[in-house]
Amino acid sequence: MGALSLRDISFRYAGASDAALQGLTLDIPRGGIFGLLGPNGAGKTTLISLIAGQLRGASGEMLLDGVPLAEARRRAPRSLGLVPQEHAFYPMLTCRENLRFFGGVQGLGAVRLAERVAAASAFARLDAVLERRAGELSGGLKRRLNFAIGLLTEPRVLLLDEPTVGVDAQSRAFLLERIRALAAPDRIVVYTSHYMEEVQAICDRVAIIDHGRVLLAGALAEVLQDSARSLDLREDGTLRYQLRLNAPADLLQALQAARAAGCEPVSIAYGERDLEQLFMRLTDRSLRD
């Protein structure tokens, strides 16, 4: 069982016709970085918001080390940190004032607060801009401030919801390197992103979700290896059959069988795959609004 266990989670927004999450079950272990992937509207942010306690009213169970998550958070209120998609800080305050505020509302005492502000700003390399107003920072610095705020309490569960959106290549590389450095045996780090190369670069385990359900989950290396041994049969671009192959020799046999059934292959994709190919195959290629 994973450290963070989500069991049969369903959630529907008020007034919405479709459920955002439909019986989602997922185990997220400690150690490493857990990548949560999915197209727009797949339910990633809803899931993160439910884990963070921003949304309520989901059915199912959320357990942290076997204890209901809400109860675990009551026992240790500072155990969870969130880095949301939005620049969730006060633009009229300086970086230091923002860090002190978000540390203060989590009950950090004066000495500990000063220590943590220094540590988080050093980790996100904000020292040089601590006295600047947050609203005046560049996009990359805003992302780093957003990130640093999430680290103030040294959370055991860290949720990163697309933390690199809208930043330049240098800032992204820096943030990814910092996030990778957060992986620790006693910490759960959940990372959501649209960028497959990011996930492939820093995550140890992944889950691909769509329409509120888990399509695939596991260690990244296994997932990629596993998908490399399958042959997809599509009709008009839609996946009809997926054949699992034990050896490359089986490929020839499968093609002969397909021809005998009247199917003429248009293209063959078999062998080593990257995450993006896998993602596109699983979530289909239709545009999402």
Add this chain to the structure above:
Amino acid sequence: MLRILTALWTKEWLALSRDVHGLAVLFLMPAAFIVVMSLALSDAFKEGARVTDFAVLGSPKLAERLAGEGFRAVPAPADERLARDELRRGRLGLVVVLPAHYDGTGPVTVLADPAIDALQLLAFRERLLGAALGIDLKRATNVSVEVIGSPRPARPSSVQQNVPAWLIFGMFFVVLPISALFIVERRDGTAARLRSQQVAFSLLLVGKIGPFFVINLLQTVLMLAAGLTLVPWLGGEALSLPARWDLLAAVAACTSLAAIAWGLLVAVCARTLEQATVIGGVGNILAAALGGIMVPRFVMPGAMQAVASLSPMAWALDGFHAVLLRQGSGSDIALPCAKLLALAAVLFAAAAWLQRRRG
């Protein structure tokens, strides 16, 4: 708990101190209204304070005898035609036209400006009659009048009306900075982040109340100071200070709580800054127009006065007048304060309920 509140209060102070427009609305706007309205309406609030200029054609001596008690003699025009012309232009209020070779008998005509008050006209006629009868009007002013029975309720002077009125108006305008910051927090995701950090909504509410309560008390001190120093310095009447400062503080505190609660409800209801500005701003202006802030209630007809008493700003004004105007006691402010506190409780509860309902 105290650490969280300290962090919330510090943040509110820092945010407010950097909101120049918000500070202007809270401090400059009511101060400007107090000075302008106190000076502009200084004569309108004095009963009989208006001085009417008059002239007597052909008898400067009679003009001298008629002058006094709100009537000022001015040099007479050369003839009746010019006098009528002056009246038409509003330069004169009254002109006495005597027949040629007037010896105390014969018809006397008074030409009057149509805008002149009927009571003033009657008073002038009486003075003219007295002069014709040979009564020394200067000595007649020694006659004093004693009102028997309960006098009608005290009316405020211009500064007594305008200082508390525009102070209340300014206090209720905390609705704008409260709702603006609240909506920005919701829009930018800081409210959601605070929720993920398990900061209770009730604490967020208390975090707003503390700083804005102090702002409202600061407004009270500064607006009273404006009435005490700025208005007389510019030529108006000085505000008389209350005998009981504790009662004044109580009325200000109750008004503040009602104003902040109103601000929080608007902040929770409005989804955008534009909505908050319209609901909060227009709501305040309507409550002010209705509650005797813009137009004193004593000039309103009876039916309108009854409607006006529904406005929370009218309750607050009653409380301030009880202290500033009538130098009243605790029992005099009890009812307006109770109404304001009850309103504050209802608005707080509504804001908390709506917020919980929205999740």
